[in-house]
Amino acid sequence: MRILSRKLLYCITIVFLFLVSCSEKDASPVILLVSPNVISQNSSAGENLLYGVEAYSNTSSSLAHFSVTCFEPIRGLLPMTDSVLTGEKFSYAYPFVVPEFSQDSVLLRLNFNVADVLGNEMSIQRYILVTGGALELDNFENITMYASGNNRPDAYDLSANTPVIRALADSSEVDIYVYKDEEDLTETLSGEWRSYTGMKFVRFNEFNYATATQSGIESSYSSGIPQNAISDIAVNDVILVGKENKAIGVIKIVAIQNNDNAPRCYIFSMKKIRNT
Numbered sequence: 001m002r003i004l005s006r007k008l009l010y011c012i013t014i015v016f017l018f019l020v021s022c023s024e025k026d027a028s029p030v031i032l033l034v035s036p037n038v039i040s041q042n043s044s045a046g047e048n049l050l051y052g053v054e055a056y057s058n059t060s061s062s063l064a065h066f067s068v069t070c071f072e073p074i075r076g077l078l079p080m081t082d083s084v085l086t087g088e089k090f091s092y093a094y095p096f097v098v099p100e101f102s103q104d105s106v107l108l109r110l111n112f113n114v115a116d117v118l119g120n121e122m123s124i125q126r127y128i129l130v131t132g133g134a135l136e137l138d139n140f141e142n143i144t145m146y147a148s149g150n151n152r153p154d155a156y157d158l159s160a161n162t163p164v165i166r167a168l169a170d171s172s173e174v175d176i177y178v179y180k181d182e183e184d185l186t187e188t189l190s191g192e193w194r195s196y197t198g199m200k201f202v203r204f205n206e207f208n209y210a211t212a213t214q215s216g217i218e219s220s221y222s223s224g225i226p227q228n229a230i231s232d233i234a235v236n237d238v239i240l241v242g243k244e245n246k247a248i249g250v251i252k253i254v255a256i257q258n259n260d261n262a263p264r265c266y267i268f269s270m271k272k273i274r275n276t
Helices: 004-026 215-224
Strands: 032-036 040-044 048-057 061-074 077-086 089-097 108-118 123-130 137-146 156-159 162-164 176-178 199-203 238-241 246-257 265-273
Touching: 004 089, 032 108, 032 265, 040 162, 048 061, 048 108, 048 123, 061 089, 089 108, 137 156, 137 176, 137 246, 215 238, 215 246
Parallel strands: 040 123
Antiparallel strands: 032 048, 048 089, 061 077, 061 108, 108 123, 137 265, 156 162, 156 176, 199 238, 238 246, 246 265
């Protein structure tokens, strides 16, 4: 009987606290609602989240301000959005892209805040556990592709991560090759790359090669227009590569040798998404 009484008392207490909470919410001068109602969730880096925000005044006072901040353990408190409001009601669909971290299981805290002209305010928190961490990229340096027709590697096999001689390789191995018009009898580099395997190219010189991540490569590739060939290749060009809608990696042109002082060639670095 004593155990039953304690359980009953506990349930009554919980119900009482819930009713008090609801009455305080209804009595609050400013009401803020954020959906989904889940307080915490697990998400992966690069995931697109959408929060529905509803706010209104219980006192007929005008709303004045809405803000969202994000606290993360690495960079601390970050302002995400800050808006001046007018009127007694406000609704907004707030998009949030989950950031990428090098370590696994990073907890983020989003704080939604609304205030009215009288200084009354209300805040709601949402917690995001970022799982998985940043996926590592395979990094290759000083890759050399020579001008065609010199019995030197003039193509690249992305699956094996190795240069190949196009004339001797199987067509399935020629993901990228140095294009040369058959009627061109000179050894000059044409400045154009093509593919036998359907590889696509997107020039994106604004892309930060040094800090490249998988999500960055994928989003940048999808935002461009993949081409069957890329021409006018120059030093410091950044070229994203992929097949159809799937990004595979990013290339940075380090040097181009196109005179008689040394074998004509392209030298480049590449960061490739693992297991692609």
